[in-house]
Amino acid sequence: MRNFDENSITQAVLARVSQASDARQREISQALVRHLHAFVKEVEPTMPEWEAAIGFLTRTGHMCDDKRQEFILLSDTLGVSMLVDAINHRDAAGATDTTVLGPFYVQGPSEFPLGSNISDGMKGEPLFVSGSVASADGAPLAGAAVDVWHSDEDGYYDVQQIEELGGLAMRARLIADAQGRFHFWTIKPAAYPIPHDGPVGDMLKVQGRHPYRPAHVHFMIHANGHDTLVTHVFVAGDKYLDSDVVFGVKDSLIREFVLNQPGEAPDGRAMTRPYSSLHYDFRLKPSAG
Numbered sequence: 001m002r003n004f005d006e007n008s009i010t011q012a013v014l015a016r017v018s019q020a021s022d023a024r025q026r027e028i029s030q031a032l033v034r035h036l037h038a039f040v041k042e043v044e045p046t047m048p049e050w051e052a053a054i055g056f057l058t059r060t061g062h063m064c065d066d067k068r069q070e071f072i073l074l075s076d077t078l079g080v081s082m083l084v085d086a087i088n089h090r091d092a093a094g095a096t097d098t099t100v101l102g103p104f105y106v107q108g109p110s111e112f113p114l115g116s117n118i119s120d121g122m123k124g125e126p127l128f129v130s131g132s133v134a135s136a137d138g139a140p141l142a143g144a145a146v147d148v149w150h151s152d153e154d155g156y157y158d159v160q161q162i163e164e165l166g167g168l169a170m171r172a173r174l175i176a177d178a179q180g181r182f183h184f185w186t187i188k189p190a191a192y193p194i195p196h197d198g199p200v201g202d203m204l205k206v207q208g209r210h211p212y213r214p215a216h217v218h219f220m221i222h223a224n225g226h227d228t229l230v231t232h233v234f235v236a237g238d239k240y241l242d243s244d245v246v247f248g249v250k251d252s253l254i255r256e257f258v259l260n261q262p263g264e265a266p267d268g269r270a271m272t273r274p275y276s277s278l279h280y281d282f283r284l285k286p287s288a289g
């Protein structure tokens with residue numbers, strides 16, 4: 001087979017990839033060819049446009065290393081990460097809604113005792129966080145591992161300023177008590193722009209979009225016999241809730257970060273300055289099988 005033209009080439013490529021012996025690989029390859037060819041036929045790129053597209057993907061790859069994952073950022077900003085997340089969590093069945101993991105999770109966070117201040121002395125408005133972890137039916141999950149991480153009051157994560165800070169901060173693992181409860185102190189996070197000094201930032205500019213995420217605290221919760229929950233809690237009233245650059249906001253994940261006057265905090269601590277407090281009760285889905 002030869003002499004392909006714009007009318008015959010799609011079928012020819014589809015026939016070639018249909019030789020894949022693995023059924024799932026075959027299905028994925030065929031769908032990729034169908035949709036990619038349909039996209040090109042709709043857009044009809046000029047040769048310089050095609051070269052620009054290859055250049056964009058090449059720069060995206062070159063931007064990736066063990067600290068920066070520009071391809072995930074591309075997936076996030078095109079809504080693909082949230083689409084994959086939605087497809088994989090169709091049957092939440094009473095569990096807390098999920099949202100994107102993002103690039104700032106650090107594997108194996110240090111464990112802090114309940115009630116600790118995890119901010120490592122960072123400046124900012126004190127924030128008291130309390131919550132609970134239960135199974136979808138409401139049964140408390142004692143010993144659940146609650147990983148938390150968030151930005152500082154200027155919207156930067158510790159890993160983005162690791163040289164200045166000299167170590168990690170504003171991240172921890174807490175172990176829920178016998179009733180599945182946990183609490184800790186930290187500082188209130190701010191809204192922030194995702195890293196936009198690379199090709200994804202260039203794309204956002206061309207598309208007339210801002211790079212901001214509304215302020216939030218990330219949670220990843222593990223409990224025996226349950227699916228790991230990856231989510232955030234967003235600050236009610238944030239101006240970016242309706243235009244999150246990665247499409248990650250869900251109403252069920254928005255909470256008031258209540259501003260409290262100085263006085264006795266819920267854990268008995270005497271506060272000499274105003275502080276915020278946040279409470280969230282998480283529900284985890286029992287694992288299948």
Ligand code: BEZ
Pocket residue numbers: 073076100101102103104194195213246
């Ligand atoms: C984050 O919330 O940390 C995040 C999520 C997606 C892209 C960039 C940052």
Ligand code: FE
Pocket residue numbers: 102104150151213216218
């Ligand atoms: Fe974040």
